[in-house]
Amino acid sequence: MTEESIPVPVIAEDALDQLYTYLESDLVDPEALDIIGLHGFMIALAICPEEVPTQEWLPVVFNGIPKFDESLSEQQVITWLEAMLAETRTALYRGQTIELPFEPMIDEEEPLDDSDVSAWCAGFMEAVMLREETWFSDNEQEVAELLLPFMAISCLFPDEELDDLVSDLDTVNRLAEQLQELLVDLYLLFHAPAEKPAPFSKTATAKKGNRRSGKRR
DSSP: OOGGGSOBOOSOHHHHHHHHHHHTSTTSOTTSOOHHHHHHHHHHHHHSSSOOOHHHHHHHHHTSSOOOBTTBOHHHHHHHHHHHHHHHHHHHHTTOOBOOSSOSOOOTTSOGGGSHHHHHHHHHHHHHHHTHHHHHSSSHHHHHHHHHHHHHHHTOSOOHHHHHHTSSHHHHHHHHHHHHHHHHHHHHHHHSOOOOOOOOOHHHHHHHHHHHHHHHO
């Protein structure tokens, strides 16, 4: 198995556990993102073509201004999440897949809109919608195609075509299996460095110089 095929964790398990406990506490609005949705949200922020300021996305995560106590400070939460953004960008830039905090495959008895993969995709799409125009400003068709599985699985969009796409369990699981690779594709679409033109060789430069000199004479 190659290094690129091994999913990379982008947040420490201890930090993820503490964030889970905090998000489930009475300090946090019941409508805030859960830990699965938060993970998807932060991954999309890392991919976004432009950086979204912390003071803008933080209230979206917590559905308002979050409260804290002595057990966990606001600065610690911000530090964890900003580090997660940096780790995600580094991994995706290297073409590595991201470790997801759930099993993407869902069971036949589990409704899609109650599944972890749907919650994760919903969090992802919430972050996309913070900068929707920016995401689609270039390569609109390609971006739309890459985002289609996220949109369909999120169950956020009342669209007949999307509903049809996820009406079959086998199709849902096939789409869910693609998510990790699609993250790499999206990141590199927005952030891969442009190829530089090949430098002229000394021989070619000399020949050009000789031709120009001959003309001037």
